[in-house]
Amino acid sequence: MEERISPTVRLRRLTRGIRRWRAEAGLRQEDVAAALDWSKPKLSRFENAEKSAGPAEVLALAAVYGVPDAERDQYVALALQARQKGWWLRYGQDALASHFEEYIGLESEAAEVREFSGELIPGLLQTERYATELMQAWIPRADEVVMKERTELRAQRQARLHEANPLTVGTVIHEPALRQLVGGPEIMREQLKHLVTSAKLPNVTVQILPFSAGAIPALGSPFILLSFPNQDDPDVAFVEHLTGSVYMEDPVEVETYTLNFGALRSMALSQKESITFLNRLAREL
Structure with missing residues (x-):
């Protein structure tokens, strides 16, 4: 391997x-x-x-x-x-924000990514059209060359889901992310169906956290946890904001994020229930 x-x-x-x-x-x-x-x-x-x-x-x-x-x-x-050059450095400087470059480097070797997403579909599970609509909405807006490079970069990241030794992904997606009509009904319908398809991969878990769950841990605070194949590399918690991001390796802090993710997962719908929820929502659009 x-x-x-x-x-x-x-x-x-x-x-x-x-x-x-x-x-x-x-x-x-x-x-x-x-x-x-x-x-x-x-x-x-x-x-x-x-x-x-x-x-x-x-x-x-x-x-x-x-x-x-x-x-x-x-x-x-x-x-x-x-001192080697990461594959992601082939893209232009504008295509990869400096604060996100480190994340890509970590994700590239990670064995597992766990993500709680409140308002957006997780990047690893986004369709190209959904992602393009998001990029076009950001201010300042990137030019066409940069958006093309960002699209290619995301495709390279998503390719890990289909490798012989694939990345394991576990996501908990809050219902607002599914109801935000990014690009309109057609694009969102395609995105929801893509989530269903992704959830059928053996290395991907998609769980939906419906509005009916009420007050939930980490409400308003999306985050990502990365775990690595080598035990010498501790888990990293990643939180992104408008102009930057925060990386946490302190065991106490990471444990807090781990406990919160576990609680969110236990409150969310099961994988089977989530697929049913996504299919129903797609039909309603």
Whole structure:
């Protein structure tokens, strides 16, 4: 089975290792910087993933911390992988907002994505026409070239649902997202039918949270949880807002999102009930 490699995920793993080495050695940043004749800001950038440490820097740090050769070599390999170019970078800068570039990098290597969506159909399950209507509504409006690249980018992401080792997706969609007539009845009918088709994939779960559920956890706060195949990569919670996004790796924060997703899933309709709900709503349009 081919391993998926994302430089974004590898950089995060490398950064956590570098921080752990220093903590276990009981050294201060200034001590390490002095030993290597580096500036303290240089070391800080490596420890905060603001810049990727290269193989030479990893070797130097491992020597200071007394890291065993086998572990050192693993992190040298990570440093090389972290400097690779992700497939998503083939698209223009305007096609991929800087705050979303990191998300794409994480999703590219994720094994599972869990998403609570309140007002929009999740991106991995959007039809091209639905997504185009959303892009045309945003202000400032992107030009045709950028919208075309964004459409291709989304198609590349969605292709993972159909690979031999597919991405597992679990979604809880609040009813407002289904009743918002993005593009009008025809486009929404097509979108709803696409959700039904997607829900029949063995790796995709679609659950609808109807209005009748009443007060629900995380109301007004959509979010995404990403899980990875390697146990060294902790789950990440992702929340997007109008001009940026927030990534959370702190175990306590991630656990809060995990508990909320579990509660939302338990309150939502079952997969079978959700398909019935979607088919009925499509007929009503």
